[in-house]
Amino acid sequence: MPKSLSLSKKKPDVTCHSNPNVSCADCRLNTLCLPISLHIEEIDILDSIVKRGRPLQRSNYLFRANDEFKSVYAVRSGSFKTYTLSASGEEQITGFYLPGEILGMDGLNNDFHSNSAVALETSAICEIPFTRMEEISLTIPALQRRFFQLMSKEIAGDQQLLSLISRNTADERIASFLLSISARNHQRQLSPTSFNLSMSRTELANYLGLTIETTSRVFSRLNKKGLIKVDKKQIEIIDMDNLRKSAAA
Amino acid sequence: MPKSLSLSKKKPDVTCHSNPNVSCADCRLNTLCLPISLHIEEIDILDSIVKRGRPLQRSNYLFRANDEFKSVYAVRSGSFKTYTLSASGEEQITGFYLPGEILGMDGLNNDFHSNSAVALETSAICEIPFTRMEEISLTIPALQRRFFQLMSKEIAGDQQLLSLISRNTADERIASFLLSISARNHQRQLSPTSFNLSMSRTELANYLGLTIETTSRVFSRLNKKGLIKVDKKQIEIIDMDNLRKSAAA
Protein backbone atom coordinates (compact mmCIF):
# COMPACT_ATOMS: atom_id res chain seq x y z
CA MET A 1 0.00 0.00 0.00
CA PRO A 2 1.22 3.45 -0.80
CA LYS A 3 1.79 4.65 2.68
CA SER A 4 5.31 5.91 3.27
CA LEU A 5 8.29 3.72 2.64
CA SER A 6 10.77 6.50 3.19
CA LEU A 7 13.87 4.38 3.40
CA SER A 8 15.79 6.73 5.59
CA LYS A 9 18.89 7.93 3.77
CA LYS A 10 18.15 11.61 3.63
CA LYS A 11 17.83 14.28 6.28
CA PRO A 12 15.72 13.55 9.32
CA ASP A 13 12.09 14.10 8.49
CA VAL A 14 10.18 14.14 11.71
CA THR A 15 6.91 14.31 9.87
CA CYS A 16 7.26 10.87 8.38
CA HIS A 17 6.45 8.14 10.85
CA SER A 18 8.28 5.44 8.95
CA ASN A 19 11.52 7.29 9.25
CA PRO A 20 13.65 5.24 11.62
CA ASN A 21 15.22 8.33 13.04
CA VAL A 22 12.10 9.75 14.55
CA SER A 23 12.22 9.45 18.32
CA CYS A 24 9.18 8.65 20.42
CA ALA A 25 9.09 12.26 21.53
CA ASP A 26 8.80 13.45 17.96
CA CYS A 27 6.68 10.63 16.59
CA ARG A 28 3.31 11.77 15.44
CA LEU A 29 1.82 8.54 16.79
CA ASN A 30 2.83 9.22 20.35
CA THR A 31 -0.69 10.18 21.31
CA LEU A 32 -1.88 6.69 20.38
CA CYS A 33 1.07 4.53 21.17
CA LEU A 34 2.85 3.48 24.33
CA PRO A 35 4.00 6.95 25.43
CA ILE A 36 0.55 8.27 26.26
CA SER A 37 0.49 10.00 29.62
CA LEU A 38 4.26 9.86 30.03
CA HIS A 39 6.26 12.98 30.74
CA ILE A 40 8.85 14.08 28.27
CA GLU A 41 11.76 12.79 30.36
CA GLU A 42 10.01 9.46 30.69
CA ILE A 43 9.41 9.30 26.98
CA ASP A 44 13.10 9.82 26.43
CA ILE A 45 13.92 6.90 28.69
CA LEU A 46 11.45 4.73 26.84
CA ASP A 47 12.89 5.96 23.59
CA SER A 48 16.35 4.85 24.64
CA ILE A 49 15.35 1.18 24.63
CA VAL A 50 13.28 1.20 21.45
CA LYS A 51 14.85 -0.44 18.43
CA ARG A 52 13.78 0.83 15.05
CA GLY A 53 14.52 -1.58 12.29
CA ARG A 54 14.24 -1.53 8.57
CA PRO A 55 10.84 -2.08 7.01
CA LEU A 56 9.30 -5.50 6.62
CA GLN A 57 7.92 -6.44 3.25
CA ARG A 58 4.48 -7.84 2.72
CA SER A 59 4.04 -11.36 4.11
CA ASN A 60 7.22 -11.18 6.15
CA TYR A 61 6.93 -12.44 9.68
CA LEU A 62 7.49 -10.15 12.61
CA PHE A 63 7.40 -13.17 14.92
CA ARG A 64 6.03 -16.66 14.78
CA ALA A 65 4.07 -18.80 17.18
CA ASN A 66 6.44 -20.60 19.52
CA ASP A 67 9.15 -18.05 19.00
CA GLU A 68 10.67 -17.04 22.27
CA PHE A 69 9.00 -13.93 23.60
CA LYS A 70 11.45 -11.07 23.79
CA SER A 71 9.73 -7.89 22.72
CA VAL A 72 6.49 -6.20 22.01
CA TYR A 73 6.18 -4.14 18.87
CA ALA A 74 4.56 -0.86 17.95
CA VAL A 75 3.44 -0.47 14.38
CA ARG A 76 5.09 2.59 12.90
CA SER A 77 3.65 2.33 9.40
CA GLY A 78 1.83 -0.27 7.38
CA SER A 79 -0.20 -3.01 9.05
CA PHE A 80 -0.01 -6.49 10.45
CA LYS A 81 -2.22 -9.46 11.11
CA THR A 82 -1.79 -11.87 13.99
CA TYR A 83 -3.09 -15.39 14.00
CA THR A 84 -3.08 -18.57 16.01
CA LEU A 85 -3.55 -22.10 14.79
CA SER A 86 -6.66 -23.88 15.93
CA ALA A 87 -6.58 -27.38 17.36
CA SER A 88 -6.96 -28.73 13.84
CA GLY A 89 -4.22 -26.54 12.47
CA GLU A 90 -6.35 -23.94 10.74
CA GLU A 91 -5.36 -20.31 10.86
CA GLN A 92 -7.49 -18.12 13.08
CA ILE A 93 -6.76 -14.45 12.62
CA THR A 94 -6.90 -12.72 15.98
CA GLY A 95 -6.24 -9.13 15.05
CA PHE A 96 -5.24 -6.47 12.58
CA TYR A 97 -2.82 -3.82 13.79
CA LEU A 98 -2.53 -0.30 12.47
CA PRO A 99 0.12 2.37 13.11
CA GLY A 100 0.41 3.26 16.78
CA GLU A 101 -0.98 -0.08 17.93
CA ILE A 102 1.01 -2.58 19.96
CA LEU A 103 1.30 -6.25 19.18
CA GLY A 104 3.14 -9.17 20.65
CA MET A 105 1.60 -9.13 24.10
CA ASP A 106 0.37 -12.67 23.56
CA GLY A 107 3.88 -13.85 24.44
CA LEU A 108 3.93 -12.87 28.09
CA ASN A 109 1.93 -15.81 29.18
CA ASN A 110 4.62 -18.44 29.01
CA ASP A 111 7.61 -16.80 27.35
CA PHE A 112 6.61 -17.99 23.90
CA HIS A 113 4.40 -16.31 21.38
CA SER A 114 1.07 -17.99 20.87
CA ASN A 115 0.39 -15.94 17.77
CA SER A 116 2.29 -15.35 14.57
CA ALA A 117 2.47 -11.83 13.19
CA VAL A 118 2.77 -11.05 9.50
CA ALA A 119 3.10 -7.76 7.64
CA LEU A 120 0.15 -7.15 5.34
CA GLU A 121 2.08 -4.55 3.37
CA THR A 122 5.46 -2.88 3.60
CA SER A 123 5.56 -1.89 7.24
CA ALA A 124 7.86 -0.42 9.82
CA ILE A 125 7.89 -1.26 13.49
CA CYS A 126 9.43 -0.14 16.75
CA GLU A 127 10.66 -3.03 18.80
CA ILE A 128 10.41 -2.69 22.56
CA PRO A 129 12.49 -5.30 24.38
CA PHE A 130 10.25 -6.50 27.10
CA THR A 131 12.74 -7.21 29.83
CA ARG A 132 14.16 -3.73 29.43
CA MET A 133 10.70 -2.29 29.47
CA GLU A 134 9.82 -4.19 32.61
CA GLU A 135 12.93 -2.78 34.27
CA ILE A 136 12.23 0.80 33.43
CA SER A 137 8.58 0.27 34.33
CA LEU A 138 9.70 -0.25 37.87
CA THR A 139 10.91 3.33 37.91
CA ILE A 140 8.18 4.83 35.76
CA PRO A 141 4.87 3.85 37.32
CA ALA A 142 2.99 5.57 34.51
CA LEU A 143 4.60 3.22 32.02
CA GLN A 144 3.67 0.17 34.02
CA ARG A 145 0.14 1.46 34.20
CA ARG A 146 0.10 2.24 30.53
CA PHE A 147 1.16 -1.24 29.67
CA PHE A 148 -1.51 -2.74 31.87
CA GLN A 149 -3.95 -0.53 30.07
CA LEU A 150 -2.86 -1.72 26.69
CA MET A 151 -3.29 -5.32 27.69
CA SER A 152 -6.67 -4.57 29.16
CA LYS A 153 -7.64 -2.89 25.93
CA GLU A 154 -6.57 -5.95 24.04
CA ILE A 155 -8.83 -8.03 26.25
CA ALA A 156 -11.72 -5.66 25.75
CA GLY A 157 -11.18 -5.76 21.99
CA ASP A 158 -11.16 -9.53 21.91
CA GLN A 159 -14.32 -9.64 23.95
CA GLN A 160 -16.04 -7.22 21.65
CA LEU A 161 -15.05 -9.31 18.68
CA LEU A 162 -16.34 -12.38 20.46
CA SER A 163 -19.67 -10.72 20.97
CA LEU A 164 -19.77 -9.58 17.38
CA ILE A 165 -19.10 -13.03 16.03
CA SER A 166 -21.37 -14.84 18.34
CA ARG A 167 -24.41 -12.56 18.14
CA ASN A 168 -24.36 -10.81 14.81
CA THR A 169 -25.16 -11.64 11.22
CA ALA A 170 -22.66 -11.52 8.40
CA ASP A 171 -23.85 -8.08 7.32
CA GLU A 172 -23.55 -6.72 10.81
CA ARG A 173 -20.07 -8.11 11.25
CA ILE A 174 -18.76 -6.56 8.06
CA ALA A 175 -20.45 -3.25 8.74
CA SER A 176 -18.97 -3.17 12.25
CA PHE A 177 -15.57 -4.01 10.92
CA LEU A 178 -15.66 -1.20 8.40
CA LEU A 179 -16.75 1.23 11.09
CA SER A 180 -13.89 0.07 13.28
CA ILE A 181 -11.36 0.71 10.54
CA SER A 182 -13.00 4.03 9.84
CA ALA A 183 -12.72 5.11 13.46
CA ARG A 184 -9.15 3.94 13.78
CA ASN A 185 -8.19 5.82 10.64
CA HIS A 186 -9.87 8.89 11.96
CA GLN A 187 -7.75 8.72 15.11
CA ARG A 188 -4.72 8.77 12.83
CA GLN A 189 -5.89 11.86 10.97
CA LEU A 190 -6.76 9.75 7.96
CA SER A 191 -10.01 9.83 6.12
CA PRO A 192 -12.76 7.99 7.98
CA THR A 193 -14.76 7.56 4.80
CA SER A 194 -12.25 6.48 2.22
CA PHE A 195 -9.55 3.93 2.84
CA ASN A 196 -7.76 0.94 1.58
CA LEU A 197 -8.11 -2.41 3.29
CA SER A 198 -4.72 -4.01 3.61
CA MET A 199 -6.08 -7.48 4.24
CA SER A 200 -7.52 -9.86 1.68
CA ARG A 201 -11.14 -10.92 1.67
CA THR A 202 -10.01 -14.31 2.83
CA GLU A 203 -8.25 -12.80 5.82
CA LEU A 204 -11.19 -10.62 6.66
CA ALA A 205 -13.56 -13.57 6.39
CA ASN A 206 -11.36 -15.60 8.67
CA TYR A 207 -11.19 -12.81 11.24
CA LEU A 208 -14.95 -12.36 11.30
CA GLY A 209 -15.79 -16.05 11.39
CA LEU A 210 -17.25 -16.17 7.89
CA THR A 211 -16.41 -17.79 4.60
CA ILE A 212 -14.88 -15.81 1.80
CA GLU A 213 -18.00 -16.25 -0.29
CA THR A 214 -20.25 -14.81 2.37
CA THR A 215 -17.87 -11.93 2.86
CA SER A 216 -17.82 -11.22 -0.82
CA ARG A 217 -21.58 -11.32 -1.01
CA VAL A 218 -21.92 -8.89 1.88
CA PHE A 219 -19.59 -6.39 0.21
CA SER A 220 -21.67 -6.65 -2.95
CA ARG A 221 -24.84 -6.19 -0.97
CA LEU A 222 -23.62 -3.15 0.97
CA ASN A 223 -22.35 -1.73 -2.31
CA LYS A 224 -25.65 -2.30 -4.06
CA LYS A 225 -27.55 -0.74 -1.17
CA GLY A 226 -25.42 2.36 -1.60
CA LEU A 227 -23.94 2.26 1.88
CA ILE A 228 -20.40 1.86 0.64
CA LYS A 229 -18.58 1.97 -2.64
CA VAL A 230 -16.33 -0.99 -3.17
CA ASP A 231 -13.49 -0.99 -5.63
CA LYS A 232 -11.45 -4.03 -4.77
CA LYS A 233 -9.73 -3.14 -1.54
CA GLN A 234 -10.53 0.53 -1.78
CA ILE A 235 -13.59 1.28 0.32
CA GLU A 236 -15.59 4.44 0.44
CA ILE A 237 -18.28 4.88 3.03
CA ILE A 238 -21.15 6.65 1.31
CA ASP A 239 -23.88 6.52 3.90
CA MET A 240 -22.34 6.45 7.35
CA ASP A 241 -25.67 6.67 9.18
CA ASN A 242 -27.14 3.66 7.51
CA LEU A 243 -23.91 1.77 7.76
CA ARG A 244 -24.12 2.34 11.50
CA LYS A 245 -27.66 1.07 11.46
CA SER A 246 -26.55 -2.00 9.56
CA ALA A 247 -23.92 -2.64 12.20
CA ALA A 248 -26.23 -2.03 15.12
CA ALA A 249 -27.80 -5.42 15.62
CA MET B 1 -21.10 -4.61 46.62
CA PRO B 2 -20.63 -6.75 49.67
CA LYS B 3 -16.91 -7.13 49.43
CA SER B 4 -14.35 -7.42 52.20
CA LEU B 5 -15.67 -7.36 55.75
CA SER B 6 -13.75 -10.44 56.73
CA LEU B 7 -15.83 -11.95 59.48
CA SER B 8 -13.04 -13.92 61.04
CA LYS B 9 -14.36 -15.65 64.11
CA LYS B 10 -13.37 -19.19 64.72
CA LYS B 11 -10.04 -20.90 64.74
CA PRO B 12 -8.00 -20.83 61.58
CA ASP B 13 -8.77 -23.79 59.36
CA VAL B 14 -6.13 -23.75 56.69
CA THR B 15 -7.69 -26.63 54.87
CA CYS B 16 -10.82 -24.81 53.88
CA HIS B 17 -10.31 -22.34 51.10
CA SER B 18 -13.46 -20.47 51.86
CA ASN B 19 -12.24 -19.70 55.30
CA PRO B 20 -11.47 -16.00 55.33
CA ASN B 21 -8.53 -16.48 57.65
CA VAL B 22 -6.38 -18.47 55.31
CA SER B 23 -3.43 -16.39 54.19
CA CYS B 24 -2.03 -16.54 50.68
CA ALA B 25 0.93 -18.47 52.02
CA ASP B 26 -1.35 -21.15 53.40
CA CYS B 27 -3.99 -21.12 50.70
CA ARG B 28 -4.19 -24.35 48.81
CA LEU B 29 -4.83 -22.39 45.64
CA ASN B 30 -1.53 -20.54 45.76
CA THR B 31 -0.08 -22.70 43.03
CA LEU B 32 -2.77 -21.48 40.64
CA CYS B 33 -3.44 -17.98 41.80
CA LEU B 34 -1.50 -14.74 41.86
CA PRO B 35 1.33 -15.91 44.16
CA ILE B 36 2.90 -18.32 41.69
CA SER B 37 6.64 -17.89 41.52
CA LEU B 38 6.74 -15.47 44.41
CA HIS B 39 9.01 -16.07 47.38
CA ILE B 40 7.50 -16.52 50.76
CA GLU B 41 8.40 -13.01 51.92
CA GLU B 42 6.86 -11.62 48.77
CA ILE B 43 3.73 -13.66 49.28
CA ASP B 44 3.43 -12.17 52.75
CA ILE B 45 3.61 -8.67 51.34
CA LEU B 46 0.95 -9.52 48.79
CA ASP B 47 -1.07 -11.12 51.53
CA SER B 48 -0.99 -7.92 53.52
CA ILE B 49 -3.03 -6.02 50.95
CA VAL B 50 -5.54 -8.76 50.20
CA LYS B 51 -9.02 -8.25 51.58
CA ARG B 52 -11.01 -11.35 52.29
CA GLY B 53 -14.70 -10.80 52.54
CA ARG B 54 -17.73 -12.78 53.46
CA PRO B 55 -19.22 -15.03 50.81
CA LEU B 56 -21.41 -13.73 48.03
CA GLN B 57 -24.67 -15.48 47.41
CA ARG B 58 -25.78 -16.74 44.03
CA SER B 59 -26.59 -13.94 41.58
CA ASN B 60 -24.93 -11.29 43.71
CA TYR B 61 -22.72 -8.90 41.83
CA LEU B 62 -19.02 -8.70 42.54
CA PHE B 63 -18.82 -5.62 40.34
CA ARG B 64 -20.86 -4.11 37.56
CA ALA B 65 -20.03 -2.65 34.20
CA ASN B 66 -19.21 1.04 34.62
CA ASP B 67 -18.28 0.61 38.26
CA GLU B 68 -15.08 2.37 39.01
CA PHE B 69 -12.17 0.01 38.75
CA LYS B 70 -10.48 -0.43 42.09
CA SER B 71 -9.50 -4.05 42.49
CA VAL B 72 -9.01 -7.35 40.86
CA TYR B 73 -10.42 -10.44 42.51
CA ALA B 74 -9.26 -13.98 43.04
CA VAL B 75 -11.95 -16.61 43.34
CA ARG B 76 -11.51 -18.45 46.61
CA SER B 77 -14.47 -20.77 46.32
CA GLY B 78 -17.54 -21.03 44.15
CA SER B 79 -17.64 -19.55 40.67
CA PHE B 80 -18.46 -16.41 38.74
CA LYS B 81 -19.51 -15.38 35.30
CA THR B 82 -18.52 -12.12 33.66
CA TYR B 83 -20.45 -10.49 30.88
CA THR B 84 -20.60 -7.38 28.77
CA LEU B 85 -23.58 -5.86 27.06
CA SER B 86 -23.56 -5.85 23.28
CA ALA B 87 -24.40 -2.76 21.27
CA SER B 88 -28.03 -3.79 21.35
CA GLY B 89 -28.00 -4.42 25.07
CA GLU B 90 -27.87 -8.17 25.05
CA GLU B 91 -25.75 -9.99 27.56
CA GLN B 92 -22.59 -11.58 26.20
CA ILE B 93 -20.92 -13.85 28.70
CA THR B 94 -17.17 -13.46 28.44
CA GLY B 95 -15.93 -15.93 30.98
CA PHE B 96 -16.50 -18.35 33.81
CA TYR B 97 -14.10 -18.18 36.73
CA LEU B 98 -13.21 -21.01 39.06
CA PRO B 99 -11.26 -21.00 42.34
CA GLY B 100 -7.75 -19.64 41.93
CA GLU B 101 -8.63 -17.64 38.83
CA ILE B 102 -8.46 -13.86 38.68
CA LEU B 103 -11.18 -11.63 37.38
CA GLY B 104 -11.70 -7.91 37.06
CA MET B 105 -8.76 -7.13 34.80
CA ASP B 106 -11.16 -5.72 32.24
CA GLY B 107 -11.24 -2.53 34.28
CA LEU B 108 -7.68 -1.39 33.77
CA ASN B 109 -8.36 -0.02 30.37
CA ASN B 110 -10.08 3.17 31.38
CA ASP B 111 -10.67 2.95 35.12
CA PHE B 112 -14.13 1.52 34.72
CA HIS B 113 -15.17 -2.07 34.45
CA SER B 114 -16.44 -3.08 31.04
CA ASN B 115 -17.80 -6.33 32.39
CA SER B 116 -20.16 -7.20 35.16
CA ALA B 117 -19.31 -10.12 37.42
CA VAL B 118 -21.92 -12.27 39.12
CA ALA B 119 -21.62 -15.19 41.52
CA LEU B 120 -23.06 -18.37 40.05
CA GLU B 121 -23.28 -19.98 43.46
CA THR B 122 -22.27 -19.09 47.00
CA SER B 123 -18.72 -17.93 46.49
CA ALA B 124 -15.85 -16.35 48.34
CA ILE B 125 -13.28 -14.02 46.89
CA CYS B 126 -10.03 -12.30 47.74
CA GLU B 127 -10.01 -8.66 46.78
CA ILE B 128 -6.73 -7.22 45.63
CA PRO B 129 -6.80 -3.40 45.55
CA PHE B 130 -5.15 -2.57 42.31
CA THR B 131 -3.38 0.63 43.24
CA ARG B 132 -1.80 -1.07 46.20
CA MET B 133 -0.81 -3.97 44.03
CA GLU B 134 0.74 -1.66 41.47
CA GLU B 135 2.76 -0.06 44.22
CA ILE B 136 4.13 -3.26 45.62
CA SER B 137 4.72 -4.52 42.09
CA LEU B 138 7.29 -1.82 41.73
CA THR B 139 9.32 -3.50 44.44
CA ILE B 140 8.49 -7.08 43.55
CA PRO B 141 9.35 -7.57 39.90
CA ALA B 142 8.08 -11.13 39.99
CA LEU B 143 4.65 -9.86 40.93
CA GLN B 144 4.62 -7.39 38.09
CA ARG B 145 5.61 -10.14 35.76
CA ARG B 146 3.03 -12.49 37.18
CA PHE B 147 0.32 -9.98 36.63
CA PHE B 148 1.38 -9.40 33.07
CA GLN B 149 1.24 -13.14 32.63
CA LEU B 150 -2.26 -13.36 33.96
CA MET B 151 -3.45 -10.71 31.58
CA SER B 152 -1.71 -12.41 28.72
CA LYS B 153 -3.36 -15.64 29.67
CA GLU B 154 -6.70 -13.90 29.64
CA ILE B 155 -5.96 -12.73 26.12
CA ALA B 156 -4.93 -16.20 25.03
CA GLY B 157 -8.10 -17.62 26.52
CA ASP B 158 -10.30 -15.12 24.76
CA GLN B 159 -8.57 -15.86 21.49
CA GLN B 160 -9.04 -19.56 21.90
CA LEU B 161 -12.71 -19.03 22.58
CA LEU B 162 -12.92 -16.84 19.53
CA SER B 163 -11.44 -19.57 17.41
CA LEU B 164 -13.77 -22.14 18.94
CA ILE B 165 -16.85 -20.09 18.23
CA SER B 166 -15.86 -19.05 14.81
CA ARG B 167 -14.63 -22.38 13.44
CA ASN B 168 -16.42 -25.14 15.31
CA THR B 169 -19.83 -26.75 15.30
CA ALA B 170 -22.18 -26.80 18.23
CA ASP B 171 -21.08 -30.30 19.22
CA GLU B 172 -17.44 -29.36 19.11
CA ARG B 173 -17.99 -26.26 21.18
CA ILE B 174 -19.81 -28.10 23.93
CA ALA B 175 -17.31 -30.94 23.94
CA SER B 176 -14.42 -28.47 24.17
CA PHE B 177 -16.12 -26.64 26.96
CA LEU B 178 -16.62 -29.79 28.99
CA LEU B 179 -12.99 -30.72 28.46
CA SER B 180 -11.95 -27.29 29.62
CA ILE B 181 -13.92 -27.62 32.82
CA SER B 182 -12.57 -31.09 33.28
CA ALA B 183 -8.98 -29.90 32.96
CA ARG B 184 -9.49 -26.96 35.26
CA ASN B 185 -11.06 -29.19 37.88
CA HIS B 186 -8.19 -31.57 37.59
CA GLN B 187 -5.76 -28.73 38.34
CA ARG B 188 -7.71 -28.16 41.53
CA GLN B 189 -7.48 -31.80 42.60
CA LEU B 190 -11.11 -32.31 41.76
CA SER B 191 -12.48 -35.09 39.65
CA PRO B 192 -11.89 -34.51 35.94
CA THR B 193 -14.69 -36.88 35.01
CA SER B 194 -17.51 -35.99 37.34
CA PHE B 195 -18.53 -32.47 38.14
CA ASN B 196 -21.34 -30.04 38.54
CA LEU B 197 -21.80 -27.18 36.13
CA SER B 198 -22.56 -24.05 38.05
CA MET B 199 -23.96 -22.19 35.05
CA SER B 200 -27.36 -22.64 33.48
CA ARG B 201 -27.82 -24.01 29.99
CA THR B 202 -28.82 -20.51 28.95
CA GLU B 203 -25.56 -19.09 30.25
CA LEU B 204 -23.53 -21.80 28.64
CA ALA B 205 -25.33 -21.29 25.34
CA ASN B 206 -24.67 -17.59 25.51
CA TYR B 207 -21.00 -18.11 26.25
CA LEU B 208 -20.55 -20.50 23.33
CA GLY B 209 -22.54 -18.47 20.83
CA LEU B 210 -25.44 -20.90 20.61
CA THR B 211 -29.10 -20.93 21.50
CA ILE B 212 -30.34 -22.77 24.52
CA GLU B 213 -32.19 -25.23 22.33
CA THR B 214 -29.10 -26.18 20.39
CA THR B 215 -27.17 -26.53 23.61
CA SER B 216 -29.81 -28.75 25.07
CA ARG B 217 -29.86 -30.90 21.96
CA VAL B 218 -26.09 -31.32 22.02
CA PHE B 219 -26.18 -32.47 25.63
CA SER B 220 -28.84 -34.99 24.73
CA ARG B 221 -26.83 -36.15 21.74
CA LEU B 222 -23.58 -36.57 23.66
CA ASN B 223 -25.51 -38.37 26.35
CA LYS B 224 -27.16 -40.69 23.86
CA LYS B 225 -23.82 -41.44 22.20
CA GLY B 226 -22.52 -42.51 25.59
CA LEU B 227 -19.76 -39.92 25.75
CA ILE B 228 -21.14 -38.26 28.83
CA LYS B 229 -23.85 -38.90 31.34
CA VAL B 230 -26.04 -35.89 31.93
CA ASP B 231 -28.16 -35.46 34.99
CA LYS B 232 -29.23 -31.88 34.96
CA LYS B 233 -26.12 -29.94 35.86
CA GLN B 234 -24.23 -32.96 37.02
CA ILE B 235 -21.96 -34.18 34.25
CA GLU B 236 -20.01 -37.37 34.10
CA ILE B 237 -17.52 -37.93 31.34
CA ILE B 238 -17.84 -41.56 30.34
CA ASP B 239 -15.69 -41.76 27.24
CA MET B 240 -12.93 -39.18 27.47
CA ASP B 241 -11.18 -40.31 24.29
CA ASN B 242 -14.20 -39.94 22.10
CA LEU B 243 -15.18 -36.72 23.78
CA ARG B 244 -11.75 -35.43 22.80
CA LYS B 245 -12.37 -36.57 19.26
CA SER B 246 -15.71 -34.81 19.27
CA ALA B 247 -13.98 -31.64 20.35
CA ALA B 248 -11.15 -31.94 17.90
CA ALA B 249 -12.60 -30.32 14.81
Add this chain to the structure above:
DNA sequence: CGGTAAGTTGAAGATTTTCAAGTTCGGTGG
Protein backbone atom coordinates in the same frame (compact mmCIF):
# COMPACT_ATOMS: atom_id res chain seq x y z
C1' DC C 1 -49.06 -27.82 46.19
C1' DG C 2 -49.20 -24.57 42.71
C1' DG C 3 -46.95 -21.34 39.76
C1' DT C 4 -43.03 -19.86 37.37
C1' DA C 5 -38.51 -20.59 35.55
C1' DA C 6 -35.52 -23.86 33.24
C1' DG C 7 -34.87 -27.36 30.18
C1' DT C 8 -36.19 -30.71 26.44
C1' DT C 9 -37.85 -32.01 22.03
C1' DG C 10 -40.01 -31.54 17.40
C1' DA C 11 -40.81 -29.28 12.96
C1' DA C 12 -40.35 -25.46 9.99
C1' DG C 13 -37.60 -21.65 8.53
C1' DA C 14 -33.46 -18.93 7.75
C1' DT C 15 -28.78 -17.81 7.30
C1' DT C 16 -24.56 -19.41 6.13
C1' DT C 17 -21.70 -22.90 4.02
C1' DT C 18 -20.37 -25.82 0.42
C1' DC C 19 -19.78 -26.89 -4.26
C1' DA C 20 -19.13 -25.15 -8.70
C1' DA C 21 -18.29 -22.06 -12.43
C1' DG C 22 -16.75 -17.79 -13.92
C1' DT C 23 -14.39 -13.33 -13.78
C1' DT C 24 -10.87 -10.00 -12.68
C1' DC C 25 -6.40 -8.73 -11.25
C1' DG C 26 -1.48 -8.72 -11.13
C1' DG C 27 2.75 -10.41 -12.20
C1' DT C 28 5.95 -12.67 -15.52
C1' DG C 29 8.03 -13.83 -19.58
C1' DG C 30 8.11 -13.81 -24.44
Add this chain to the structure above:
DNA sequence: CCACCGAACTTGAAAATCTTCAACTTACCG
Protein backbone atom coordinates in the same frame (compact mmCIF):
# COMPACT_ATOMS: atom_id res chain seq x y z
C1' DC D 1 3.73 -4.27 -24.68
C1' DC D 2 0.93 -7.98 -24.80
C1' DA D 3 -0.40 -12.64 -23.60
C1' DC D 4 -0.71 -15.93 -20.31
C1' DC D 5 -1.11 -17.96 -15.75
C1' DG D 6 -2.30 -18.38 -11.10
C1' DA D 7 -4.36 -16.16 -7.23
C1' DA D 8 -8.04 -13.58 -5.56
C1' DC D 9 -12.56 -12.53 -5.91
C1' DT D 10 -17.48 -12.85 -7.39
C1' DT D 11 -21.76 -15.06 -8.16
C1' DG D 12 -25.23 -18.81 -8.35
C1' DA D 13 -27.60 -22.92 -6.64
C1' DA D 14 -27.89 -26.69 -3.51
C1' DA D 15 -26.97 -28.44 1.08
C1' DA D 16 -26.31 -28.13 5.97
C1' DT D 17 -26.39 -26.36 10.44
C1' DC D 18 -28.40 -23.63 13.51
C1' DT D 19 -32.30 -20.80 14.91
C1' DT D 20 -36.99 -19.84 15.64
C1' DC D 21 -41.45 -21.04 16.98
C1' DA D 22 -44.11 -23.98 19.67
C1' DA D 23 -45.56 -27.39 22.84
C1' DC D 24 -44.49 -29.90 26.59
C1' DT D 25 -41.97 -31.69 30.76
C1' DT D 26 -39.36 -31.09 34.79
C1' DA D 27 -37.51 -28.61 38.52
C1' DC D 28 -37.51 -25.16 41.98
C1' DC D 29 -39.39 -21.87 45.48
C1' DG D 30 -42.55 -19.93 48.38
